[in-house]
Amino acid sequence: MLFGPTLCLIVFNSCTVEKEKVTEQQIPINVPDFNSDSAYFFVQKQVSFGPRIPNSRSHKEAGDYLVSQFKSYGAAVIEQEFIEYSFDHKKLELRNIIASFYPETSKRILLAAHWDTRPFADKDIENRNVPFEGANDGASGVGVLLEIARVLSQNDSLKVGIDIILFDGEDWGERDGDQNSISLPNGLDSWWCLGSQHWSKNKHKKSYSASYGILLDMVGARRSQFFREGASMTFAPKIVNKIWTMAGRIGYSDYFVKQDVPAITDDHIYVNQFAKIPMIDIVPYQAGIGFFGEYHHTQKDNLFIINKETLKAVGSTLLHVVYDEEP
Numbered sequence: 001m002l003f004g005p006t007l008c009l010i011v012f013n014s015c016t017v018e019k020e021k022v023t024e025q026q027i028p029i030n031v032p033d034f035n036s037d038s039a040y041f042f043v044q045k046q047v048s049f050g051p052r053i054p055n056s057r058s059h060k061e062a063g064d065y066l067v068s069q070f071k072s073y074g075a076a077v078i079e080q081e082f083i084e085y086s087f088d089h090k091k092l093e094l095r096n097i098i099a100s101f102y103p104e105t106s107k108r109i110l111l112a113a114h115w116d117t118r119p120f121a122d123k124d125i126e127n128r129n130v131p132f133e134g135a136n137d138g139a140s141g142v143g144v145l146l147e148i149a150r151v152l153s154q155n156d157s158l159k160v161g162i163d164i165i166l167f168d169g170e171d172w173g174e175r176d177g178d179q180n181s182i183s184l185p186n187g188l189d190s191w192w193c194l195g196s197q198h199w200s201k202n203k204h205k206k207s208y209s210a211s212y213g214i215l216l217d218m219v220g221a222r223r224s225q226f227f228r229e230g231a232s233m234t235f236a237p238k239i240v241n242k243i244w245t246m247a248g249r250i251g252y253s254d255y256f257v258k259q260d261v262p263a264i265t266d267d268h269i270y271v272n273q274f275a276k277i278p279m280i281d282i283v284p285y286q287a288g289i290g291f292f293g294e295y296h297h298t299q300k301d302n303l304f305i306i307n308k309e310t311l312k313a314v315g316s317t318l319l320h321v322v323y324d325e326e327p
């Protein structure tokens with residue numbers, strides 16, 4: 001994603017740092033391993049198609065690859081195709097990809113990321129109109145979720161159902177500096193997050209719901225830290241606490257910092273507001289700088305910034321959370 005803190009959603013929570021005592025009993029047992037080599041491979045594979053810009057051949061081929069991977073892991077896959085217009089008047093052919101594991105299980109957890117990449121590097125100093133790899137902004141979250149899908153296909157001890165949704169059209173928002181300058185048509189709340197806005201108003205199954213959702217965005221860069229994002233704390237503070245606490249128990253408190261930061265516009269906003277599913281966002285934040293690393297929407301967002309340990313911190317935490325869920 002996306003642009004800075006939303007004006008309407010800025011939530012300044014008091015800054016608190018919590019520490020807790022950990023006992024071995026609090027760490028769930030029999031949680032399968034998250035293979036960060038495999039997750040890295042999935043990031044690399046997406047990048048190899050070229051930038052996944054809607055309407056491009058790379059976008060189509062990468063989307064087909066994601067669908068076939070999920071099917072190979074035994075998921076029931078639904079492709080939700082739709083048309084939306086961008087701020088610069090392009091007619092975008094978009095596709096949300098929904099992969100369901102254990103579709104017969106009533107208690108469900110939703111995991112999501114966006115799979116498209118931004119069509120221009122508008123925050124770069126040069127080559128602003130040239131697309132970038134989107135190794136972190138796009139491919140990293142999807143890479144973690146593909147690895148989780150692979151793990152699910154090889155372990156049957158999960159007690160809940162999982163739906164993985166890859167949102168399309170997340171990253172074609174206004175250029176940097178143009179925020180709020182182009183009026184929105186009826187039916188859109190933002191030029192960003194087109195796929196999550198569409199899905200949240202048109203779920204793949206009419207009565208679909210989930211106990212909660214976890215959104216991943218830019219979860220692969222070296223030395224990333226994930227703070228408690230404002231909208232997540234407004235809509236689903238218990239889920240934030242569950243995830244950050246689990247991360248601490250399994251040794252990732254350096255990555256998951258129990259400290260509040262402002263809200264940002266991302267796909268979880270629409271899942272909360274329109275789909276009425278409490279969803280939190282795992283998105284990096286740099287103390288003193290803000291949500292976006294220097295790579296953000298620049299040519300630097302490439303494979304060189306991707307780090308297996310960061311992918312592992314996020315993926316392993318997610319696996320521990322979902323394998324710890326009771327039916």
Ligand SMILES: [Zn+2]
Nearest residue numbers: 001002137171
């Ligand atoms: Zn972006």
